[in-house]
Amino acid sequence: MKKTTQIFLLLFLFFSLKIIAQQDTLKLQREARSFLREGNKLYNKEKFNEASIVYRKALGKNSNYDKASYNFGNTLYQSKNYKEAVSQYELTTKTAKTKIEKAEAYHNIGNAMMEQKQYQPAVDAYKNALRNNSKDDETRYNLAVALKELKKQKEKEKKDKNKDKKDQKNKDKNKDKDKDKKDDQNKDQKKKDDQNKKDQNKDQKNKDKKNKQDKDKKQKQKPRPGKMSPQQMKQLLESLNNEEKKTQKKMNAKKSKGRKIKQEKDW
Numbered sequence: 001m002k003k004t005t006q007i008f009l010l011l012f013l014f015f016s017l018k019i020i021a022q023q024d025t026l027k028l029q030r031e032a033r034s035f036l037r038e039g040n041k042l043y044n045k046e047k048f049n050e051a052s053i054v055y056r057k058a059l060g061k062n063s064n065y066d067k068a069s070y071n072f073g074n075t076l077y078q079s080k081n082y083k084e085a086v087s088q089y090e091l092t093t094k095t096a097k098t099k100i101e102k103a104e105a106y107h108n109i110g111n112a113m114m115e116q117k118q119y120q121p122a123v124d125a126y127k128n129a130l131r132n133n134s135k136d137d138e139t140r141y142n143l144a145v146a147l148k149e150l151k152k153q154k155e156k157e158k159k160d161k162n163k164d165k166k167d168q169k170n171k172d173k174n175k176d177k178d179k180d181k182k183d184d185q186n187k188d189q190k191k192k193d194d195q196n197k198k199d200q201n202k203d204q205k206n207k208d209k210k211n212k213q214d215k216d217k218k219q220k221q222k223p224r225p226g227k228m229s230p231q232q233m234k235q236l237l238e239s240l241n242n243e244e245k246k247t248q249k250k251m252n253a254k255k256s257k258g259r260k261i262k263q264e265k266d267w
Contacts (some may be wrong), residue, residue: 028061028062029061029062029065031058031061032058032059032061032062032065032068033058035054035055035057035058035061035068036055036058036065036067036068036071038054039051039052039054039055039058039068039071039072039075040071042054043071043074043075046078048075048078048079049075049079051071051075052072052075052076052079055068055071055072055075056072058072059072064095065095066091066092066095066096066097066101069088069089069091069092069095070088070089070092070096070101070104070105070108072088073085073086073087073088073089073091073092073105073108074108076088077108077111077112080115082112082113082115082116083112083116085108085112086109086112086113089105089106089108089109089112090105090109092105093105093106093109093128099132099133100132100133102132103128103129103130103131103132103133103136103139104129104133106125106126106128106129106132107125107126107129107136107138107139107142109121109122109125110122110123110125110126110129110139110142110143110146111142113125114142114145114146114149117149117153119146119149119150119153120150122142122146122149122150123143123146123147123150126139126140126142126143126146127143130143
């Protein structure tokens with residue numbers, strides 16, 4: 001009997017807590033719906049910043065509130081915060097309870113991607129919207145526009161790629177020309193340097209040859225030790241001859257002066 005009572009008390013406690021939790025959840029949902037209505041009023045008055053604040057409050061009460069996520073995404077879209085808007089729409093695609101709601105979220109993702117010129121993601125989003133609601137003519141029209149813009153974008157990218165490739169080719173060609181020109185200049189400079197070096201060597205050889213000739217000439221003109229030059233010998237001989245003549249003359253004069261003259265006696 002005691003054990004049965006304990007089980008009964010535990011069950012009573014469990015269901016009480018469950019009821020309390022449900023009541024809290026319902027309370028939060030009611031508060032979220034209240035914030036959603038308030039946000040919608042502000043949105044209709046085009047007070048997008050104020051509306052976004054209220055929608056965030058609604059999501060704070062119920063993070064899986066798909067309508068609040070969707071409307072919050074709309075305020076971000078109207079404020080041109082397209083990247084943040086896409087995040088909210090993506091959340092809506094996961095929490096939406098009907099295909100129509102999911103299609104609308106994908107449709108708006110496509111619009112936000114178009115604003116960012118991200119045409120491939122826009123095409124994908126519009127296709128997902130049509131998978132959930134194939135009767136939406138507006139989405140079909142937007143898809144056609146997105147496909148057209150995507151084609152133009154790809155053609156431009158291809159053209160730019162070919163242009164870049166051509167520019168790179170011309171750049172490489174000019175680079176090769178510059179290299180060839182530089183090589184030719186280097187060759188010409190080398191030839192010039194070689195010729196200058198050759199001329200310098202030739203001048204040096206001529207200079208060395210002239211110096212050698214001058215040295216040899218000086219050596220020929222300079223008397224050798226112990227020997228006399230022909231000019232010196234000639235001068236010496238002339239000097240000796242002159243001295244000899246002077247000596248002979250003196251000797252002759254001396255003889256004439258000392259010779260006695262015979263005179264005839266007058267007796």
